[in-house]
């Protein structure tokens with residue numbers, strides 16, 4: 322199955338917000354399903370596609386910045402003014418913590434729902450614009466055709482192009498940029514198992530061999546201005562390149578560039594020469610591989626991209642996609658669990674809720690009680706477990722916290738589908754009775770409310786009572802919500818913990834749904850076993866959901882080959898009977 326890319330190219334506002342598009346894309350269940358199907362039929366994993374899209378976004382950011390001649394790292398004085406992101410409509414501008422690139426001035430408040438083809442179209446259009454306006458000395462990649470299938474023809478076409486480029490890379494031995502663009506290609510070609518080429522014969526593909534050679538020759542990519550000796554132009558492999566007096570020796574990308582180099586010099590390569598160089602590269606790669614058998618495949622996010630760029634990628638992604646990316650490598654984990662990422666995500670998702678009047682009032686009341694001499698708890702005012710943990714807890718608990726105690730006739734608040742409603746005035750006239758609401762008030766009543774199956778008319782009435790609006794559709798849930806459902810499913814015996822031995826060094830266990838288990842359970846189980854399978858294929862290790870002694874689930878987490886425990890908070894899980902729930 323292919324994805325039709327014959328879409329009309331949209332007008333590209335210069336201040337396109339990639340993050341918003343990507344957010345919308347990943348939040349779009351239909352697009353995800355389409356992506357999954359396309360990925361399956363093309364033999365590419367969803368994970369890979371996520372990475373590819375993320376990398377494409379980085380390229381877009383890169384070219385966007387070049388196009389507007391914005392410095393990197395960003396210089397606040399020269400940044401385009403950020404407009405409050407659509408999620409933060411109430412607070413004043415000063416109060417906003419706007420995620421980088423989330424939204425720019427002049428953009429419509431509501432992001433269009435983007436599909437993968439639309440995103441690619443935007444990206445390509447940006448690249449095209451960048452090419453048109455770039456100074457001729459800037460060696461930009463030539464573009465893949467716009468009318469192609471991103472999941473099938475993309476790798477093939479890009480491969481052809483990349484082979485050409487790689488030949489130049491190897492020849493010049495400098496252009497790390499290409500090397501990481503090729504990583505993108507390599508990830509796609511790799512399918513998902515970290516091997517390449519023909520597994521039977523152990524032959525690696527030309528692309529990989531060339532890439533290895535290029536990577537071996539390239540020093541990590543750095544943006545200019547990161548410090549002496551770090552850019553490629555400083556003390557790197559500079560043979561064949563001349564520093565021009567009085568001119569910067571680096572291009573914006575940080576590789577050395579003589580001012581006689583033209584775009585054509587870089588992009589139009591003599592095919593014969595390229596083939597010869599490719600062969601040389603292959604030979605070099607073979608020698609390299611023979612010298613060191615255990616050359617790990619280069620990984621996404623460990624390619625020497627500047628930290629800020631990597632951070633930008635993960636900040637754009639939905640929480641669940643960040644969680645999906647973290648097991649890819651140590652670097653990805655370090656990033657994906659970073660404080661700043663979750664802080665930003667929290668601010669974008671819950672900032673408006675936190676600043677909403679009811680929450681502020683409740684918070685002030687709580688503080689006043691403290692001032693009245695109520696004993697503060699040991700953890701009061703501290704953030705335990707970091708921002709990621711806090712994000713999960715907040716997501717799960719804030720409505721209950723806000724509504725606590727308000728289950729009376731004179732004050733009746735209910736949490737529903739991510740918003741909070743004051744139903745005090747509605748109690749008497751509620752068609753489903755006052756009592757039904759009262760027994761469910763004072764906390765989150767979403768489950769019951771949805772069970773009842775309220776009509777569209779009923780839903781239309783809700784806005785009148787809303788005091789804290791629910792987030793816009795598509796703002797995803799984190800693992801905390803998934804685990805909340807898991808907890809319920811375990812408690813009700815709809816799911817259990819089962820041991821599952823996998824190959825490799827360590828055994829593995831996964832949380833398995835049982836007949837009729839909640840969707841959340843199977844989602845988590847599928848995710849975990851996907852991870853497990855991936856780890857196994859990469860040479861041992863295990864994805865683990867651990868069951869502690871004494872009939873209690875002590876912890877649930879993923880243990881990876883690198884020995885890192887991806888921990889999920891204990892308190893989310895209920896006691897289970899010995900032997901594993903049910």
Ligand code: HEM
Pocket residue numbers: 735742744751752753754757758761766769770773774775776777778779780782783786
């Ligand atoms: C803003 C909040 C709410 C509004 C505007 C609302 C409105 C309505 C309306 C119009 C009906 C009539 C049936 C229909 O049109 O679907 C109804 C029925 C009902 N509602 Fe609500 N409701 C709200 C919240 C709740 C909550 C929080 C609960 C309980 C947790 C609840 C429980 C029920 C029940 C049990 C019925 C009766 C269903 C039946 O007889 O089939 N409602 N509600």
